[in-house]
Amino acid sequence: MRKSYKKYLSFSLTLAMCMSLAIPSFAIDIKENNGFQIDLVPNGTNSISDANIANSESxxxxxxxxxxSYDYNHESVVDNEVFVTWDDAHNWDTTLTGTAVVYNPDNAPIIVGSAHGYNNNNMSIENLIGLNYTYNVENGHCIATVTYGYSEETPFxxxxxxxxxxxxxxxxxFAVNDKSRNDARLDTEAETLPLQPRAIxxxxxxxxxxxxxxxxxxxKAWAYAEFSPDGHNDIAASLKGNExxxxxxxxxxxxxxxxxxxARNCEIIYSFSSxxxxxxxxxxPKEKETSIPISIPIPKTFQSYRIHILLSGISVDATDRQTAWHMKNSSINSPYGITELFESGSEGVGAFNMLYYDNPIxxxxxxxxxxxxxxxxxxDYxxxxxxxxxxxxxxxxxxxxASNxxxxNNT
Known part of the structure; x- marks a missing residue:
C-alpha cells in the first residue's frame, strides 16, 4: 500500500476470503468522500494461459x-483511481485509472468499476494490469478480478x-452491463472542433x-523511411476493433x-530506441471531448484517407521517450463513446506524433x-x-x- 495515501483514508476494510473458508466481510467506520481501502486475498487462479502464480494464494x-464523486447518483459514471500493491511474484505497486458506474435505485449504492494501468510505469503489454471490482458501499462487501501476464505466448x-x-x-x-452495452451502440452527434488534419x-x-x-x-502504423538529424519524422497509427x-x-x-x-477503452502507445x-x-489528439480528423497516406500512391476521432474522454501521457493516448468509453452518460472504433467504413481511431533524432552523428x-x-x-465481459x-x-x-x-542520414 502506498503509505502516502493511507493518512488520507479514514475508511478501513479487510476482506479475508480464501478457497476453503468463506469468511464474511464488514465495513468499519465508513465515511464518505475518503475513498475505500480494501485488502483482498485471492480465491485462487484461473490461469487462462497456463501461467502459474507462485505462492500468491494467501x-x-x-x-x-x-x-x-461520492454523490452516488443512480447510473452516474465517475472516474476512479486505484492505488494497488500486491507483493506476489510480480511485486505490483502502481496506479490504475478508469471509470465506475453507480447502481443505486433504492439508496443502497453498489459501485461497478474498472481500471487499468502498467506496473512500474512501463507501458508494455507484459506490465499491463486490469482490475474489475463490484463494491457494496453499505455493507463493505466486494468482489474483484485482476487480469495480467499477457505476452505473445500467453495472449489471454x-x-x-x-x-x-x-x-x-x-x-x-446485469443492469450496468446491459445498459452500457446497449447505450454504447447509440448514434449521437458531437461538435467538430476547427483543427486541421495532419498528413504524412x-x-x-x-x-x-x-x-x-x-x-x-x-x-496500422506509418513513418518516413528516412530523415535527417536536424529534421523531424511524422509517425501516425490507427487502431480499430470488432466487438x-x-x-x-x-x-x-x-x-x-x-x-x-x-469495449470500454483503447490505447495507442509509441515508444522507440534511446x-x-x-x-x-x-x-x-490532445484534448478531451473532441472530434479530430487525421489524414493517413496510402503507401505507394498519391492518395490518403481520413481518420475521424470521436471521443468521450482522452488523456495523454507525453514525454520525450514515450507518448500514450488513453481513450475511454464511459457509455452510460456518454453513449457516443469511441464510435469510430467499430463502424464498418471507418479506419478506427488515430494519433500522430513528431519524432526527432537525439544522438550525435x-x-x-x-x-x-x-x-x-x-x-x-x-x-469488458x-x-x-x-x-x-x-x-x-x-x-x-x-x-x-508493430515495430520497424x-x-x-547525416548527408
Whole structure:
C-alpha cells in the first residue's frame, strides 16, 4: 500500500476470503468522500494461459479506491483511481485509472468499476494490469478480478478472482452491463472542433500492419523511411476493433460463460530506441471531448484517407521517450463513446506524433531508429464465476504490436 495515501483514508476494510473458508466481510467506520481501502486475498487462479502464480494464494492485494464523486447518483459514471500493491511474484505497486458506474435505485449504492494501468510505469503489454471490482458501499462487501501476464505466448493472460457473491451483486451487474452495452451502440452527434488534419506525405512507409484475434484489434502504423538529424519524422497509427470478434474469442478461449462483451477503452502507445525522442508538444489528439480528423497516406500512391476521432474522454501521457493516448468509453452518460472504433467504413481511431533524432552523428554517417507502436483495446465481459459463487465482471485486453526501423542520414 502506498503509505502516502493511507493518512488520507479514514475508511478501513479487510476482506479475508480464501478457497476453503468463506469468511464474511464488514465495513468499519465508513465515511464518505475518503475513498475505500480494501485488502483482498485471492480465491485462487484461473490461469487462462497456463501461467502459474507462485505462492500468491494467501498474499493479499491492497487497493485504495478514490472516486471523483461520492454523490452516488443512480447510473452516474465517475472516474476512479486505484492505488494497488500486491507483493506476489510480480511485486505490483502502481496506479490504475478508469471509470465506475453507480447502481443505486433504492439508496443502497453498489459501485461497478474498472481500471487499468502498467506496473512500474512501463507501458508494455507484459506490465499491463486490469482490475474489475463490484463494491457494496453499505455493507463493505466486494468482489474483484485482476487480469495480467499477457505476452505473445500467453495472449489471454491470467485471471485471478477475489471475494464472494451470494447474489447481492447480480442485479447491479446485469443492469450496468446491459445498459452500457446497449447505450454504447447509440448514434449521437458531437461538435467538430476547427483543427486541421495532419498528413504524412507519400514517402511514408509502413511500420506495421497487424490484425489480431480475427479483427478484435487491428493496428496500422506509418513513418518516413528516412530523415535527417536536424529534421523531424511524422509517425501516425490507427487502431480499430470488432466487438463481435472479441466476444467469440473470449467465449472460445477465455470463459465459455462470458456475455455482454463491450469495449470500454483503447490505447495507442509509441515508444522507440534511446537514440531518438518524441515531441511532447507536437502530437494529436490532445484534448478531451473532441472530434479530430487525421489524414493517413496510402503507401505507394498519391492518395490518403481520413481518420475521424470521436471521443468521450482522452488523456495523454507525453514525454520525450514515450507518448500514450488513453481513450475511454464511459457509455452510460456518454453513449457516443469511441464510435469510430467499430463502424464498418471507418479506419478506427488515430494519433500522430513528431519524432526527432537525439544522438550525435558524424557527417556522412547513418543511424537506425527503432520505432514500436502498441495498440490495446479492453473488452469488458460478465461471466459466471464458480470461485466467487455467482456473476462477476472482467476485462480481456486485445493487443497488437508493430515495430520497424527508420534511417537517419547525416548527408
Amino acid at each position: 498474499i493479499p492485494m491492497e487497493l485504495d479506491i478514490q472516486l471523483s 493472460g491470467t485471471r485471478v478472482t477475489f471475494g464472494k457473491n451470494n447474489g447481492e451483486f447480480d442485479e447491479a451487474l 506525405d507519400r514517402t511514408s512507409v509502413y511500420i506495421g500492419d497487424e490484425n489480431n484475434h480475427n479483427g478484435a484489434v487491428q493496428l 463481435a470478434a472479441a466476444e467469440r474469442i473470449i467465449v472460445n478461449n477465455v470463459d465459455s460463460t462470458a456475455t455482454y462483451t463491450a 537514440n531518438a525522442r518524441y515531441s511532447n508538444a507536437e502530437y494529436y 558524424a557527417a556522412g554517417d547513418t543511424d537506425r531508429v527503432t520505432v514500436q507502436v502498441n495498440g490495446v483495446i479492453g473488452y 460478465m461471466f459466471v464465476d464458480p470461485e466467487v459463487g455467482g456473476f462477476n465482471n472482467s476485462t480481456w485486453y486485445a493487443y497488437a504490436t 526501423t527508420v534511417i537517419c
